[in-house]
Amino acid sequence: MQQSNSLVRYAWVALPFLLVGLALGQLLTWSALRLGTLLATVTLVAAPFILWLFFSEMRQAVPGLAALKRAFQWWHGLWLLAFLSMLVFRVRGVGDIAENPLDTWAMFRVAVEAIVALLLLLRLALRRTEWLGQMFRGLVGAMAVYGLVAVASTLWSVYPAWTFYKGVEFLTDIALLASIMASVDFAAEFKSLFEWTWLLYGLLLATVWVGVILWPQQALYAKGFKIGVLGFRLEGVLPAVSSNDVGTFAAILAIIALARLLPIDGPGSNRAWYGLLFAASMVTMVFSQTRSALAGFLVAVFLLLYFSGRFAKGALMSVVVAPAIVLSTLGGLVWTFLQRGQTEAQIGTLSSRLDWWTFAWERFLERPLTGFGAYAAGRFAVLAKLGLSETSTMHSDYLEVIVGTGVWGLVPLLVAIIGAWWYLARFLRSSSARGLEGQLAYEAIAVLGLLTVRSIFMTLLTWHAPLHFLAILGLAEYFRRQEIEEVSRVRATISSAHPVANSPGIHP
Numbered sequence: 001m002q003q004s005n006s007l008v009r010y011a012w013v014a015l016p017f018l019l020v021g022l023a024l025g026q027l028l029t030w031s032a033l034r035l036g037t038l039l040a041t042v043t044l045v046a047a048p049f050i051l052w053l054f055f056s057e058m059r060q061a062v063p064g065l066a067a068l069k070r071a072f073q074w075w076h077g078l079w080l081l082a083f084l085s086m087l088v089f090r091v092r093g094v095g096d097i098a099e100n101p102l103d104t105w106a107m108f109r110v111a112v113e114a115i116v117a118l119l120l121l122l123r124l125a126l127r128r129t130e131w132l133g134q135m136f137r138g139l140v141g142a143m144a145v146y147g148l149v150a151v152a153s154t155l156w157s158v159y160p161a162w163t164f165y166k167g168v169e170f171l172t173d174i175a176l177l178a179s180i181m182a183s184v185d186f187a188a189e190f191k192s193l194f195e196w197t198w199l200l201y202g203l204l205l206a207t208v209w210v211g212v213i214l215w216p217q218q219a220l221y222a223k224g225f226k227i228g229v230l231g232f233r234l235e236g237v238l239p240a241v242s243s244n245d246v247g248t249f250a251a252i253l254a255i256i257a258l259a260r261l262l263p264i265d266g267p268g269s270n271r272a273w274y275g276l277l278f279a280a281s282m283v284t285m286v287f288s289q290t291r292s293a294l295a296g297f298l299v300a301v302f303l304l305l306y307f308s309g310r311f312a313k314g315a316l317m318s319v320v321v322a323p324a325i326v327l328s329t330l331g332g333l334v335w336t337f338l339q340r341g342q343t344e345a346q347i348g349t350l351s352s353r354l355d356w357w358t359f360a361w362e363r364f365l366e367r368p369l370t371g372f373g374a375y376a377a378g379r380f381a382v383l384a385k386l387g388l389s390e391t392s393t394m395h396s397d398y399l400e401v402i403v404g405t406g407v408w409g410l411v412p413l414l415v416a417i418i419g420a421w422w423y424l425a426r427f428l429r430s431s432s433a434r435g436l437e438g439q440l441a442y443e444a445i446a447v448l449g450l451l452t453v454r455s456i457f458m459t460l461l462t463w464h465a466p467l468h469f470l471a472i473l474g475l476a477e478y479f480r481r482q483e484i485e486e487v488s489r490v491r492a493t494i495s496s497a498h499p500v501a502n503s504p505g506i507h508p
Contacts, residue, residue: 067192068195075179076192078176079200080196082113082172085169086109087109087239113464116176131175134181139480143174143412143413143473148171149374149409151164153370153371156367158373158377160376162373163374181477188436190474190478194444194471194475205246218235218237219234227289230287232287233288234246234287243288246290247284248454250281251281251290255301255446257277258304259439262304263442264307265435296451296452296454299449299453353457356394360403363403364402368406374404377403378393378459393463397459398410400459421445421448428442
């Protein structure tokens with residue numbers, strides 16, 4: 001019996017090594033066929049070292065995971081369900097949607113989102129969480145107004161059922177954020193929201209790399225021709241994650257890691273772990289070859305340097321490093337990487353986006369006040385007309401919104417975005433921008449900078465479920481309410497200190 005238990009124990013120890021060995025063998029075979037023997041050998045030699053480094057540094061992340069576990073509340077579970085409901089496991093064209101709107105995976109997404117909505121309504125009915133009033137306050141309220149406009153556009157949508165469901169889906173996301181705002185009182189609770197959100201996106205990127213091991217031909221796709229310097233772009237296979245999204249999520253994690261390495265107040269902690277996370281995220285972003293994600297990342301780095309008081313050092317490094325790169329052979333390599341194998345004409349059209357946006361603008365001018373229906377207009381009234389049946393969005397939040405809802409949807413969206421910028425920057429410029437709240441605002445404004453750049457070229461802020469943006473919006477709303485409460489306290493203090501001055505009929 002003891003020998004049997006011993007065999008079982010050794011089997012569990014050997015199993016991870018067996019799986020890793022099989023994965024490395026497959027990756028080595030693919031590398032030899034695709035990249036050549038030299039790079040395949042480098043992969044084989046480097047892989048064990050990288051795995052050892054990763055698992056050894058993972059120990060530094062364990063305390064953070066334990067803290068997150070202790071802070072876990074009911075809304076963390078709903079946040080996870082919202083995240084799961086946005087995952088894509090197959091790509092469908094317009095014809096497939098028209099023929100079978102609710103296939104198996106669509107039913108899965110609808111069911112998961114329905115659970116979130118029903119639980120929120122149940123908590124509201126039982127008065128466990130009074131989120132309805134929170135939903136129409138401040139910056140969260142601005143996004144709720146956008147959601148209502150989106151649902152209202154069902155009345156004139158080119159695909160009413162699609163518009164109605166997607167609009168309700170987005171309103172459910174806003175209701176979830178409102179329920180969190182009704183439940184969160186301290187910055188530490190917001191920190192758990194941020195940590196949970198970044199962890200979910202990190203796990204999603206981990207599935208992308210699992211796809212590289214299991215399905216390398218699909219994960220490192222090349223569309224039948226060499227793409228740029230690398231010859232391929234990294235994307236997720238199961239679940240399906242586009243190269244653009246891989247680049248965005250990797251850039252977010254890289255910025256979070258950099259913000260922890262260069263904190264706004266005091267020395268950084270867990271430097272080895274965040275250094276490893278930064279390196280892994282940068283490699284992932286480079287492999288995705290997503291240019292606007294790189295541009296957003298650079299904007300985010302600028303914001304980190306500016307708000308942490310390191311701008312002068314960063315500028316000095318740029319003055320030294322940038323010319324060195326441009327004048328060396330590395331400059332040519334960088335430019336070739338950014339070209340991504342495209343001609344000047346293709347780059348000039350932003351990978352055909354300008355052609356889509358020009359046609360979308362013409363459609364918008366046909367219905368500037370109403371649009372063609374939120375979420376349906378871009379896919380069915382613009383892209384399908386251009387023969388792009390499998391492209392789901394206009395690759396721009398702002399074009400998607402104005403074509404779908406007209407100017408009425410754009411106004412509340414801009415109010416929410418500008419408001420988030422205003423309150424985060426205002427707090428960071430105040431004397432209170434220290435400690436946990438200061439660090440959260442510091443990280444949030446950097447990620448907001450990245451998302452703002454990306455929202456010009458991708459649909460990130462208004463498409464289910466923009467958890468990265470909603471977490472930041474919630475923090476900005478938290479600071480807005482803090483500011484209002486502080487003003488109220490000051491006025492109350494002044495009133496109590498000068499009761500005579502506030503008496504009727506008596507003036508100083």
